[in-house]
Amino acid sequence: MALPKLVRREHASLPVLIAAPFVALAIAGLSNLVLYAAIGVDPLAVFKAMLIDPFTSYFSFSEILLKAGPLLLIAQGLAIGFRAKVFNIGAEGQFVLGAIFASAIPVYMPQASGAWIWPTMLVLGMLGGLAWAAITAFWRVHLNANEILVSLMLSFVAIQILNYLLLGPWKDPMGFNFPQSVMFQFDALLPILLPGTRVNISLVIVLILTIVAWFFVQRSFAGYRLEVGGLAPNAARYAGFSQSGAIWLSLLIGGAAAGLSGAAEVAGPVGQLQRAIATGYGYAAIIVAYLGGLHPIGIIFSAFLIATLYIGGDNAMVSAGLPIAAVNVFQGTLLLAYLAAATFVRHKLVWPPGARA
Amino acid sequence: MPGAIHAILGENGAGKSTLMKLIYGVETPDEGTITWMGEATQIASPAAARRLGIGMVFQHFSLFETLTVVENVSLLVPGNKKDLAERILKLGREFGLEVDPLAHVYALSVGERQRVEIIRCLMVDPKLLILDEPTSVLPPQAVNQLFETLRRLSKRGVSILFISHKLEEIRSVCTHATILRSGKITGNVTPKDFDAHVLATMMIGRDMPHLSPAEPVKRGEKQLELTGLSLAADDPFGVSLEDISLHVHAGEILGIAGVSGNGQAELAAVISGETPLPKMMQGRIAMHRHEVGALNPAARRKLGFAFVPEDRLGQGAVPELSLVKNAILTAYLQGMVQRGMIRRGRAETFARDCIAENDVRTPGPEAEAGSLSGGNLQKFIIGRELMLEPKLLFLNQPTWGVDIGAATAIRRRLIALRNAGCAILVISEDMEDLFALTDYMQVLSKGRLSARFTTSETAPEDIGRAMIGASGDAA
Numbered sequence: 001m002a003l004p005k006l007v008r009r010e011h012a013s014l015p016v017l018i019a020a021p022f023v024a025l026a027i028a029g030l031s032n033l034v035l036y037a038a039i040g041v042d043p044l045a046v047f048k049a050m051l052i053d054p055f056t057s058y059f060s061f062s063e064i065l066l067k068a069g070p071l072l073l074i075a076q077g078l079a080i081g082f083r084a085k086v087f088n089i090g091a092e093g094q095f096v097l098g099a100i101f102a103s104a105i106p107v108y109m110p111q112a113s114g115a116w117i118w119p120t121m122l123v124l125g126m127l128g129g130l131a132w133a134a135i136t137a138f139w140r141v142h143l144n145a146n147e148i149l150v151s152l153m154l155s156f157v158a159i160q161i162l163n164y165l166l167l168g169p170w171k172d173p174m175g176f177n178f179p180q181s182v183m184f185q186f187d188a189l190l191p192i193l194l195p196g197t198r199v200n201i202s203l204v205i206v207l208i209l210t211i212v213a214w215f216f217v218q219r220s221f222a223g224y225r226l227e228v229g230g231l232a233p234n235a236a237r238y239a240g241f242s243q244s245g246a247i248w249l250s251l252l253i254g255g256a257a258a259g260l261s262g263a264a265e266v267a268g269p270v271g272q273l274q275r276a277i278a279t280g281y282g283y284a285a286i287i288v289a290y291l292g293g294l295h296p297i298g299i300i301f302s303a304f305l306i307a308t309l310y311i312g313g314d315n316a317m318v319s320a321g322l323p324i325a326a327v328n329v330f331q332g333t334l335l336l337a338y339l340a341a342a343t344f345v346r347h348k349l350v351w352p353p354g355a356r357a
Numbered sequence: 358m359p360g361a362i363h364a365i366l367g368e369n370g371a372g373k374s375t376l377m378k379l380i381y382g383v384e385t386p387d388e389g390t391i392t393w394m395g396e397a398t399q400i401a402s403p404a405a406a407r408r409l410g411i412g413m414v415f416q417h418f419s420l421f422e423t424l425t426v427v428e429n430v431s432l433l434v435p436g437n438k439k440d441l442a443e444r445i446l447k448l449g450r451e452f453g454l455e456v457d458p459l460a461h462v463y464a465l466s467v468g469e470r471q472r473v474e475i476i477r478c479l480m481v482d483p484k485l486l487i488l489d490e491p492t493s494v495l496p497p498q499a500v501n502q503l504f505e506t507l508r509r510l511s512k513r514g515v516s517i518l519f520i521s522h523k524l525e526e527i528r529s530v531c532t533h534a535t536i537l538r539s540g541k542i543t544g545n546v547t548p549k550d551f552d553a554h555v556l557a558t559m560m561i562g563r564d565m566p567h568l569s570p571a572e573p574v575k576r577g578e579k580q581l582e583l584t585g586l587s588l589a590a591d592d593p594f595g596v597s598l599e600d601i602s603l604h605v606h607a608g609e610i611l612g613i614a615g616v617s618g619n620g621q622a623e624l625a626a627v628i629s630g631e632t633p634l635p636k637m638m639q640g641r642i643a644m645h646r647h648e649v650g651a652l653n654p655a656a657r658r659k660l661g662f663a664f665v666p667e668d669r670l671g672q673g674a675v676p677e678l679s680l681v682k683n684a685i686l687t688a689y690l691q692g693m694v695q696r697g698m699i700r701r702g703r704a705e706t707f708a709r710d711c712i713a714e715n716d717v718r719t720p721g722p723e724a725e726a727g728s729l730s731g732g733n734l735q736k737f738i739i740g741r742e743l744m745l746e747p748k749l750l751f752l753n754q755p756t757w758g759v760d761i762g763a764a765t766a767i768r769r770r771l772i773a774l775r776n777a778g779c780a781i782l783v784i785s786e787d788m789e790d791l792f793a794l795t796d797y798m799q800v801l802s803k804g805r806l807s808a809r810f811t812t813s814e815t816a817p818e819d820i821g822r823a824m825i826g827a828s829g830d831a832a
Contacts, residue, residue, distance in 0.1 A: 219699055221699055238664070240657075
């Protein structure tokens with residue numbers, strides 16, 4: 001039997017570019033519903049709990065906004081690097097370092113008060129993530145060490161640093177020996193944006209930074225240099241754009257975004273430094289970035305989609321008896337389906353002429 | 358016709374390669390039939406073509422460099438290696454195609470690789486042999502040797518399809534010629550009966566644009582100088598540059614002749630600044646009296662340097678980006694960036710001007726660079742570099758894969774630019790180009806640069822001798 005061949009298109013297809021995430025979502029949704037039916041869970045109940053229930057109450061919708069914030073910010077930072085083909089997979093570690101740096105103020109100055117505290121914490125968090133990513137950039141530039149491996153392994157180091165601090169020097173002396181820091185004082189917490197919910201001021205910061213990211217990618221010369229370096233490294237060399245500069249910039253932007261998110265997490269919904277802050281935002285943001293087509297506007301939509309799946313997945317676990325791994329499986333299927341669908345933006349299937357007859 | 362050497366003649370993009378791909382079964386026709394030995398046939402794949410007795414030598418060789426000659430042959434031809442090696446030697450003696458069957462392909466010269474390709478086709482006793490631009494990669498002496506082989510083959514009754522756009526070659530070796538223009542046959546002639554000028558007119562459909570020979574103008578000051586520059590290759594298949602010295606003055610064109618793969622790419626990257634030089638060599642390259650060894654391409658451009666690279670897609674232009682964005686690539690210093698932000702209006706005007714002034718055929722400045730034909734993209738890239746108003750212009754293979762009309766336009770612009778006082782350095786494989794353009798020539802062979810020839814006092818054979826003098830390609 002003659003198989004169709006994958007042939008490169010002359011132009012990127014705009015319709016396929018727009019349709020790809022929706023097709024991917026449909027394929028992932030369908031195949032997962034089949035999977036749920038196979039393990040004996042009612043697919044319709046799961047569907048309702050996952051995609052409809054999150055939007056039926058003010059509170060659960062606000063939880064989506066809360067989850068979407070860090071996903072959106074980290075993904076915007078990572079996407080800038082991914083477009084330049086610098087693959088920072090270690091946003092999780094940069095997120096944790098951001099959380100640790102930000103926590104230094106309430107841990108060492110638990111009595112301090114004033115409006116300066118939470119903004120300073122955010123800045124410290126950003127610097128923490130930046131510093132952690134700088135380690136990866138340094139080794140990549142000076143030893144040509146693969147940034148995927150270095151950044152990923154540094155994430156595990158970051159978790160160990162977190163464990164050390166929480167089990168040792170930063171443990172709350174009044175905390176019944178639980179591995180967590182003191183509860184942060186009021187001025188170390190981000191102001192609440194929507195009354196009655198946990199959504200805080202960081203959402204506004206994230207949306208502003210999204211606009212900044214759009215300008216950076218679409219309009220700035222630095223963004224252009226990164227784009228050229230990602231699409232055609234030889235053209236970047238020919239133009240005289242520095243490759244090590246691109247690596248530094250990509251990783252530092254990604255690290256700063258992840259670090260800021262980590263700070264906003266401890267100073268926001270969590271309110272203290274604890275082991276549970278590392279919930280996988282850094283990894284999920286990779287999916288968010290690709291699902292959004294590495295485009296600042298697309299990422300807004302994909303961040304809300306993945307956040308909905310988080311909240312919906314929690315719902316489904318409680319009300320439809322879905323196993324805890326199901327949400328991860330869904331995310332994985334979704335990324336796979338999207339990467340397959342995205343292939344058709346620049347390629348098409350051509351059937352050999354004999355096969356049609 | 359058995360024993361005929363039949364030329365397929367046409368400009369770039371006339372459909373020569375497409376036609377050959379149909380015959381060799383790489384592509385299948387939408388309509389119509391192919392008649393082979395008096396019978397209508399469908400050729401579904403290259404394997405089917407080989408079974409029918411059709412062999413093809415592609416312009417870009419399809420050999421595995423890390424395997425030996427006989428191993429490469431055995432991938433397509435059944436039989437044990439010892440027998441194959443003997444047959445390779447026998448065929449080699451018979452047709453003047455001597456190669457060592459046990460040599461590794463990466464160690465062979467381009468001419469020898471081509472012989473391997475031809476032998477591989479001959480092993481299966483073909484009735485038709487297709488050669489796609491076989492002379493474009495050969496030095497002049499090796500071309501004559503190839504023609505001798507072709508004549509011997511045709512005496513044995515092998516038909517040969519010879520694709521080329523070099524008219525003199527076709528006149529000297531081919532018995533028939535079919536002329537293609539825009540996918541249609543415009544003539545079937547006996548090439549010996551017509552002179553090159555008439556054939557060219559048939560091929561491009563209008564009178565050949567006449568090119569006035571380059572009259573020398575007054576030389577200005579020295580714009581580029583390399584003194585005794587050496588650079589070891591850092592990959593095993595690269596070429597090391599040894600003791601390279603050259604200089605170009607304002608108002609003159611220096612050509613670097615030679616077959617690609619003799620250090621052209623390495624030399625180009627050193628002059629453009631894409632390859633960083635080790636500290637001790639940095640003082641050996643100067644532009645406009647500045648030492649530039651430590652500067653990257655962008656910094657050299659600020660001194661008035663412009664460069665047209667060999668590779669258009671992926672180096673000279675980013676295929677996925679629009680022409681506007683490709684204009685920014687090297688022209689960003691022309692006021693296109695302000696406080697770190699791109700001024701799109703400026704870039705768009707620049708791209709529009711470049712398209713209009715250089716007769717680039719494209720739907721508009723928003724078209725992706727990858728959608729342009731090779732010749733049109735080259736016109737855009739050269740146009741962009743000229744708009745930088747360089748004092749020193751460097752071009753690597755400027756007319757490679759460009760049709761005659763566009764190539765003539767490019768030559769004319771370069772001569773005008775030289776007359777206006779620009780220093781120009783051209784690396785080219787195309788002897789016709791070099792003789793039409795340059796004031797002086799040097800030959801690059803095995804990473805070494807010959808002494809300087811004055812073009813008006815030099816014959817192509819002298820250059821040919823210098824090309825093989827150090828390389829031994831004449832074997």
